[in-house]
Amino acid sequence: MLWPEKSPRAAQPPAEEQILRVSELTAALAALVQDTLPASLMIQGEISNFRTYERGHGFFTLKDAQAEIPCVIWKDALTRLKFKPKDGMAVVVRATVKVYEPQSKLQLYIETILPQGLGALELAFRQLCEQLRAEGLFAPERKRSIPVLPQRVVIMTSRSGDVLHDVVTTAQRRFPGVQLLVMPVPVQGANAAPRIAAALAEINEHTAELGGVDLILLVRGGGSLEDLWAFNEAVVARAIVASTIPIATGIGHEPDTTIADLVGDLRGPTPTGVTELTIPDVRSLLQKVNHLAQRQNEVISDLRLQARQDLTLLHQRLHQVLQHDMRMRLLRVERVAGGLLKAEPRYALAQAWRRLEEAQTHLQSVIRHQHISRTALVTLLAHRVERKAPTGTVQLAQQRLANLHQGLTTALRRNMQRVSQKLEAQGRQLLMLSPQAILERGYSITTDASGHVIRSQHDVFRGDVLTTRLANGVIRSTVGESRQGSLF
Amino acid sequence: MAKEEKNVSFEQALAQLEQIVSAIEGGQVGLEESLAKYEQGMALVKKCRTLLESAEKRIEMISQTDSGLTTAPLEETADTSKPE
Numbered sequence: 001m002l003w004p005e006k007s008p009r010a011a012q013p014p015a016e017e018q019i020l021r022v023s024e025l026t027a028a029l030a031a032l033v034q035d036t037l038p039a040s041l042m043i044q045g046e047i048s049n050f051r052t053y054e055r056g057h058g059f060f061t062l063k064d065a066q067a068e069i070p071c072v073i074w075k076d077a078l079t080r081l082k083f084k085p086k087d088g089m090a091v092v093v094r095a096t097v098k099v100y101e102p103q104s105k106l107q108l109y110i111e112t113i114l115p116q117g118l119g120a121l122e123l124a125f126r127q128l129c130e131q132l133r134a135e136g137l138f139a140p141e142r143k144r145s146i147p148v149l150p151q152r153v154v155i156m157t158s159r160s161g162d163v164l165h166d167v168v169t170t171a172q173r174r175f176p177g178v179q180l181l182v183m184p185v186p187v188q189g190a191n192a193a194p195r196i197a198a199a200l201a202e203i204n205e206h207t208a209e210l211g212g213v214d215l216i217l218l219v220r221g222g223g224s225l226e227d228l229w230a231f232n233e234a235v236v237a238r239a240i241v242a243s244t245i246p247i248a249t250g251i252g253h254e255p256d257t258t259i260a261d262l263v264g265d266l267r268g269p270t271p272t273g274v275t276e277l278t279i280p281d282v283r284s285l286l287q288k289v290n291h292l293a294q295r296q297n298e299v300i301s302d303l304r305l306q307a308r309q310d311l312t313l314l315h316q317r318l319h320q321v322l323q324h325d326m327r328m329r330l331l332r333v334e335r336v337a338g339g340l341l342k343a344e345p346r347y348a349l350a351q352a353w354r355r356l357e358e359a360q361t362h363l364q365s366v367i368r369h370q371h372i373s374r375t376a377l378v379t380l381l382a383h384r385v386e387r388k389a390p391t392g393t394v395q396l397a398q399q400r401l402a403n404l405h406q407g408l409t410t411a412l413r414r415n416m417q418r419v420s421q422k423l424e425a426q427g428r429q430l431l432m433l434s435p436q437a438i439l440e441r442g443y444s445i446t447t448d449a450s451g452h453v454i455r456s457q458h459d460v461f462r463g464d465v466l467t468t469r470l471a472n473g474v475i476r477s478t479v480g481e482s483r484q485g486s487l488f
Numbered sequence: 489m490a491k492e493e494k495n496v497s498f499e500q501a502l503a504q505l506e507q508i509v510s511a512i513e514g515g516q517v518g519l520e521e522s523l524a525k526y527e528q529g530m531a532l533v534k535k536c537r538t539l540l541e542s543a544e545k546r547i548e549m550i551s552q553t554d555s556g557l558t559t560a561p562l563e564e565t566a567d568t569s570k571p572e
Contacts, residue, residue, distance in 0.1 A: 149498040149539060168547060172547075176545060292533065
């Protein structure tokens, strides 16, 4: 019931002739409104002329087809709204009607505005989505890639509940060596969003102290839109965007998609789901590695075998080539040695002797042969001569020969005599000229001590020893005096 | 981040390993180079195995200090109470 019968505070109706002051009237009106109407009303209408001023308070008119009423919504109530009121919105407001006494103005003082047709939260969600999408924050290109093997992972979630346990178990099952760091945060309630945003910032700022962080898992279990609302707040979205560490989200159940999921680098359907998407099963990675190792080993094994075979083959060929080469060289050496041997003097000499002996033998046989034939020829000729020779002719010739022989002999004898006479004469002459003959005639030869023949008095000095040779002897004398003068 | 280096090197290590195996399987690489690559490959295999096979379970709690953050070993309890 909208209008109570009568409130105890109702002012006494003024007496007919009572004169009121304006302020008394407005006060009475204010009281009337306050006492008559419930403290809080729900009014439905359309927003128009919505504006905010410097202080942050909002003013608008709420109207329907027939009437309108001015509204004011204080700043704190306005910020508590998840969405932004806009002109034309059909809304239901919870408000108090009050009279602004100084101007006797009737106003609705709004506690909260509920959009009609769409929940406030859904509306807020849509509005923030539009805004962030327009800023490009949902773009796939912006998303950071999740490392293949994250080794240090921060789990950001509520300290209580199953989620933490499930995520830890899943992560450690898949990658036993993973290093997990738990960052507890409230995941719903009014202070959840700011605390989550702050925690994300802190982790980014203090990564080094934490030993390096490869991945943040931002997770929360299932709940209503209101329960999950923190993850739709702008402050969380911006903290996720600002993070340099990749962030993977797993919020609520599969169909729940929050703004955090949309700006995050990877979305999982649930907390466990996102853990499985980001933490690999190391067994399959190990298999991959082992398989690669095996392939490698096989290839190298084959290569080694091939190389060994090639080497053996080459070795054999080399051996053959060397042998052939050696044989060739040996043959050449033998040839040269043979040549040298033949060029050796003894060899040549022996050869020459042999040839000589052969020639000698041959000559002897030829001579014998010729002798026989010549003897035969002479005998033949002798026989012929004897048959033809006239004896008289021969005797005549013999006589002439004898005469000539005698004549020759006589001539020779006469010649001989003449010659020997001449010889004798010349001998005598020669004898006369010999030194001995001269000496016998009385001459002498004088020599000095050294055997020089003295020819002049100038050759000697007083006291010199002289030797004089005579025909039959020798005189030794000493020089007394010498003087010039000739014999004739 | 030092850890990031180690982490990137797992992906890199795996990628390099695949590259090496393809290269020597391809047969275009000479014997000596193949052996060198093989050695590299085995070192990478070892590195990857070390990273993957570590089994020591490590979980710590982060708490805030005046100057920043610190970690402390956590005894993980399976708390089944519903979230607030």
